[in-house]
Amino acid sequence: MLLNASGCLDASTAPDVARSLDAFVTKTVTPLPREGNPPVRIAETEVGMVNSIGLANPGLEAFLADHVPRLAELGVPLWVSVGGFSADEYAASCAALDARAAVTTLELNLSCPNVDEAPESAAQIVAACRAATTKPLYAKLAATGDLAELARAVADAGADGLSLVNTLRGLTLDERSLRPPLARGVGGLSGPALKPVSLAAVWVCRRATALPIVGMGGVASGRDALELLAVGAHAVALGTVLFADPHAPARVRAELAAELSAHGFAAPADAVGAAHDRVLAASV
């Protein structure tokens, strides 16, 4: 299953790309509209990019009124990424989205590096949202701290799945001026540099919980997607690679199919967790 990573595709400017996915994930929506951070907001690094978009979004009200109806027409399952600055805000958004049939899944963005965080723990936020909606809840985490413990905590709090990983804190300097191009200095690091980190995160969470996992972080090829499946992801999301190539979903899909058959897997599902099985087998 192939998705876009939240914040890396706008279905209104690229509907064909959105339709080429198995589900479309919105940019994170917060209760109130947000302008986002001042520019410069993006910069390339040697092996990735940094961004400090800062959750620019129209706010929940406009999102519900204007965006959801249009997104419903895409004809692909709709995942809404939910952000907030307190557990109450997250829960209120989930409650409002719960009524919308077009919305299939809620992804809680618990890990944006570019804005202040809610005071509550990830598990508390998940618990509050769980009480507010019956829709599937995915907890989106970054690869910091004790991920196994965090994964178990959000699972216990009622999460139905994990989205791994959000960006890491990164910084780059302009070649000549030696200044950070980003207005905020530090931003979220995404792209190839993140791949070993996202593989490790999925590996660790797969061992810690039975939750299905959407794996992401530096996926640029079918091989990358296969590796995320092998360490335990059930689905794979494309982020930064979409900026360079809006047609990446079709390419990655074709490459993944070739990789799967080269490694003797009849279907993507057969590859899920394969790296673990083989390690267990080898250590017997």
Next chain:
Amino acid sequence: MLLNASGCLDASTAPDVARSLDAFVTKTVTPLPREGNPPVRIAETEVGMVNSIGLANPGLEAFLADHVPRLAELGVPLWVSVGGFSADEYAASCAALDARAAVTTLELNLSCPNVDEAPESAAQIVAACRAATTKPLYAKLAATGDLAELARAVADAGADGLSLVNTLRGLTLDERSLRPPLARGVGGLSGPALKPVSLAAVWVCRRATALPIVGMGGVASGRDALELLAVGAHAVALGTVLFADPHAPARVRAELAAELSAHGFAAPADAVGAAHDRVLAASV
């Protein structure tokens, strides 16, 4: 000032390389000898490497008896990296090392991803060590969690400096078998993939505290060293690059000198924090 990163150079097998540094940093020493983790312990990734050495070391007693006297003969300042599994262990090692004149600085490894961590917080460990030694204490941190807060906490607890950063948790899969080559699956990610992360960590800690900083993570060239200075490091350490090229210190030194003059800095010290100054200037 150029150092090696802990665990990335053995002065006994490469004394000339150690002597080409401004200080030699030992591999982390723990109270008891450690065999380290079973092999395979290292593997290359696309933009870095992962290791799970697991703090293989002779233990404090043998280190004091056999290693310190030989290291003292190197003729470069000696930094000892101290590890442990409780604050008491760290403090006891610091007390034992305090008596050794040859040891100039103690670096507390508070962030090894390949072994279990002490139950106490980093600040508690630093405080315990502070009570045990008058030697300069550097706290070595990884780039996870709220680094600004952590940096302030270890500064308040009596640290004299920061070493940033240790490895991140990473994983790679074997091309053909799709198994993690590392026996433990997950390891510490080092090398170029880490550079934007270490730049961000130094940037954040420079703003949070006045402590001197040894910057490291993905340094492979004089340009990389300059960037770490510019975001606020006072010294730079070479890790993974030493594996490919034991003569990297001389090369990085020469390249750094050229970069400094190209950017109009008379001395390395003038470049320290330059990226911050310019941002502040630009925002006036």
Next chain:
Amino acid sequence: MPELRRERLRVLAVEQVGPYSLLRVSRGMLTPGRPGQFFMLSPPGRLLPRPMSLCLAPPGELAFLIDAVGPGTRALCALAPGNTLDVLGPLGNGFRVDVRRPLLVGGGIGVAPLPYLAEALGRPPALLGFRSEHHAQAAALVPNAEVVLEPTYVTEPLAPVARRHDVLACGPEPMLAAVRELAPGAQLAWEAPMACGYGACYGCAVELDGSWKRLCVEGPVLVAA
């Protein structure tokens, strides 16, 4: 939304024009679009593509005038005939060409979109400012161009005639800001760092009517208020 077309194109030539490089690629199935629209070019070895205005559209070709200011543009200028290059576009909103008394204004590498624009407008007069004689060699790409060199700014010859023309301009931000003062209603082609060029990343924020908008979606050509 028009379909997003991306194709691997063959490099035909890289010609020096003063300090700039004119990168000529085979057109493939891509269309040149309207003057002022841009393409995302993926420099070999870089993660993100770079936005480039279309400079010229000879039959079967697309040509881009590039100033090598950093790693991405350097990699593009280092291409050689026979190499291939991934190109996405055309993108964004170009210049409206239904104007009565066009006057083109360009500064530095801002000259890039003007040759193609000049053809579309029937070779109107143009005012071009450059840093040096060397840079001014690019003026040869624009018909009917008057060139001024620093320390004179292009706004000096523009000021007296601005209100008699429909101004279409491209150049550095301070120049565009000055042109906006002199010629309300001018069509100005702006720049911002762009990761995607098609509205996906929200990286290219510019302030418009008091809020941040995506330049790649709303622009890059905007009408001066």
Next chain:
Amino acid sequence: MPELRRERLRVLAVEQVGPYSLLRVSRGMLTPGRPGQFFMLSPPGRLLPRPMSLCLAPPGELAFLIDAVGPGTRALCALAPGNTLDVLGPLGNGFRVDVRRPLLVGGGIGVAPLPYLAEALGRPPALLGFRSEHHAQAAALVPNAEVVLEPTYVTEPLAPVARRHDVLACGPEPMLAAVRELAPGAQLAWEAPMACGYGACYGCAVELDGSWKRLCVEGPVLVAA
């Protein structure tokens, strides 16, 4: 400790030997060292260097026999004459050549150090095992070699004669383990993944006398207990 010498060497030739590649580089100021010692070769585009035994040392040259099994060895085998390559060495402990009745034993790419070793020992007899005729072409590099092909293992002809010789062997781990049983006191050249090759990384751990030791420092040639 001997000085660590690293130099950028010029590739002279890459010759096919069955499925393997014989990479020949100019020697520069590096010395070939003793048979069984190894060099760290930095494949273009890879972060870490790869350990390779010296296979041959023609005047002014160093030659390595390489099996392309992964990204690093593929990049080495893809080198072409005129390319350059960073090389560090010689490293580690080689074979002792003060033996009276040498018999070389090799399996697969484990043949790599034997040609240079054979020269040093005055072309002693050798037993080489290979997976196929194609692989066995590498036997041409070793004088006085008897070849066995799978499913026969090299241990079969070795068993009756092992105790009459001083065995020096290189090959896959199971082969070395079997040789160790047949020939106590044999000198065996082992492998382990290595990041540095000179004792810096502690990556190349092997169990020795009941504890993990660095193969690059203690070996790669170890005497079978």
